Amino acid sequence: MSRNTMYAIIALLLVVILGAAGGYWAVKKIRAKQNQEFRYEGKLTVVKEGVDPETFKMAVLTGDTLDETIEKHNLVAQWKLADAEAAKAKIKEKFIVKVSGLEVTLSYQDKDQALAKDILGTLMDSFYKRQKAMRGGAPVSQ
Known part of the structure; x- marks a missing residue:
């Protein structure tokens, strides 16, 4: 596997992880707002x-x-x-x-x-x- 492919995979994984974390945080905030x-x-x-x-x-x-x-x-x-x-x-x-x-x-x-x-x-x-x-x-x- 070339270096550029490896960097692209790592970048993609970081985007997925950060996106999932951001989505989790948003859902948690929305649920907290509903129970306020x-x-x-x-x-x-x-x-x-x-x-x-x-x-x-x-x-x-x-x-x-x-x-x-x-x-x-x-x-x-x-x-x-x-x-x-x-x-x-x-x-x-x-x-x-x-x-x-x-x-x-x-x-x-x-x-x-x-x-x-x-x-x-x-x-x-x-x-x-x-x-x-x-x-x-x-x-x-x-």
């Missing part, structure tokens, strides 16, 4: 330090709040789930509470950017209304 979730955060200030994140999460995600959110955004149909209980489980899974001093950060993530923002807004509004009613504010109308 958007996270929205809201911050609240609490009266005293030492709030347990799980307790706070359960206070926000009460049955009434979840039912209101599921109905308002028609989540059972939108997510193609069997019933409202499956939607409640999905919300609980994607809802995150972090506590830092007097600041509580509530976040929700979903593949649909607008839906993630709307769900977090509904959860926070419902929690705020409930807290206001408990402190003697105006009664909450459902």
Whole structure:
């Protein structure tokens, strides 16, 4: 085999290897983009330090709040789930509470950017209304 033929074969192999690597990288990026979730955060200030994140999460995600959110955004149909209980489980899974001093950060993530923002807004509004009613504010109308 001549030297030029050998160089041509090596060059061809390099092109094939680099092309395959580039194709693999592109497919990996496209799949990552398809599985991307958007996270929205809201911050609240609490009266005293030492709030347990799980307790706070359960206070926000009460049955009434979840039912209101599921109905308002028609989540059972939108997510193609069997019933409202499956939607409640999905919300609980994607809802995150972090506590830092007097600041509580509530976040929700979903593949649909607008839906993630709307769900977090509904959860926070419902929690705020409930807290206001408990402190003697105006009664909450459902």
